[in-house]
Amino acid sequence: MYKSWWKILAVVLLVYTFTAGILIEVPRNPQLQETIRNLFFHVCMWFGMMILFIISVVHAIKYLRNGKHVHDIASRQYAGVGILFGLLGYITGAIWMSYTWVDSNKSFYDSFDSIAREPKLIGAAIALLVYAAYLVLRDSINDMDKKARVSAVYNIFAFAMLFPSIWIIPRLLPSLHPGGSEGNPALNFRDSSMNMKLVFYPAIAGWTLVGVWIATLKIRWRLLYEQKLMK
Amino acid sequence: MKKMFSITALLFLTIITTAQDIEMADGMKANGKIYVVIAVMLTILAGLVLYLVRLDRKISKLEKINN
Numbered sequence: 001m002y003k004s005w006w007k008i009l010a011v012v013l014l015v016y017t018f019t020a021g022i023l024i025e026v027p028r029n030p031q032l033q034e035t036i037r038n039l040f041f042h043v044c045m046w047f048g049m050m051i052l053f054i055i056s057v058v059h060a061i062k063y064l065r066n067g068k069h070v071h072d073i074a075s076r077q078y079a080g081v082g083i084l085f086g087l088l089g090y091i092t093g094a095i096w097m098s099y100t101w102v103d104s105n106k107s108f109y110d111s112f113d114s115i116a117r118e119p120k121l122i123g124a125a126i127a128l129l130v131y132a133a134y135l136v137l138r139d140s141i142n143d144m145d146k147k148a149r150v151s152a153v154y155n156i157f158a159f160a161m162l163f164p165s166i167w168i169i170p171r172l173l174p175s176l177h178p179g180g181s182e183g184n185p186a187l188n189f190r191d192s193s194m195n196m197k198l199v200f201y202p203a204i205a206g207w208t209l210v211g212v213w214i215a216t217l218k219i220r221w222r223l224l225y226e227q228k229l230m231k
Numbered sequence: 232m233k234k235m236f237s238i239t240a241l242l243f244l245t246i247i248t249t250a251q252d253i254e255m256a257d258g259m260k261a262n263g264k265i266y267v268v269i270a271v272m273l274t275i276l277a278g279l280v281l282y283l284v285r286l287d288r289k290i291s292k293l294e295k296i297n298n
Binding site for chain 1: 253254255256265268269272273276280283284286287290293294297
């Protein structure tokens with residue numbers, strides 16, 4: 001294991017998240033109750049996804065500038081882990097909303113049609129599908145250089161699509177999800193208390209570092225694999 | 232004026248009482264069982280981290296052989 005200090009930091013931060021995240025005093029909100037603690041898990045998945053996608057697009061631009069194959073591999077693997085985090089965020093969000101958003105007089109399935117119209121859900125689904133198309137596009141081109149160049153360009157487009165789909169449009173439309181017109185979800189002052197922020201920011205760092213760790217493992221594995229193919 | 236005062240007092244009282252009515256996992260914290268949940272979560276985390284560490288070591292070994 002090389003350069004392992006930040007891996008240890010990631011584990012320490014996650015242990016802190018898992019213990020303090022359950023034990024600290026949280027605001028008593030009639031709608032959320034204890035589920036407000038999902039802030040340390042569900043929301044961090046989305047933050048991790050955004051940071052991993054940013055790293056991915058930086059590598060894509062680097063590849064287009066200097067044509068080094070390592071950047072192409074890095075860009076692909078960071079995007080892959082970013083999609084994984086996004087899917088986890090989506091699934092955890094689905095579990096969370098099925099307890100807090102549904103009409104308590106109806107079953108989950110009966111109130112699903114109103115939930116399915118949530119702009120936040122549709123936007124996140126669009127963003128994830130755009131990135132899924134990135135993987136499909138990559139695998140459909142056989143020529144290695146063309147594959148790398150086309151997918152780097154598409155990666156920049158996919159990153160640009162994040163702006164309207166998850167950052168702009170969900171803020172313009174009314175939604176049950178917190179952080180519509182009143183500011184950024186989870187970051188504004190009414191969504192959480194001061195001591196929740198003491199866990200929330202380390203949690204984002206911990207989850208993101210674990211994502212980076214997985215991505216670096218995949219990059220190193222991929223480099224070994226391609227060395228083997230070249231021989 | 233007096234009416235106003237009593238209405239605001241009533242309003243505050245309802246806010247305070249509803250704040251206490253909100254059901255939280257207070258019981259779980261009072262009898263300490265919440266630590267069981269933390270133990271389970273930390274075990275899963277430890278398992279996943281150990282898996283990642285082993286994977287990291289294996290890849291490092293392969294890199295050493297290859298170079």
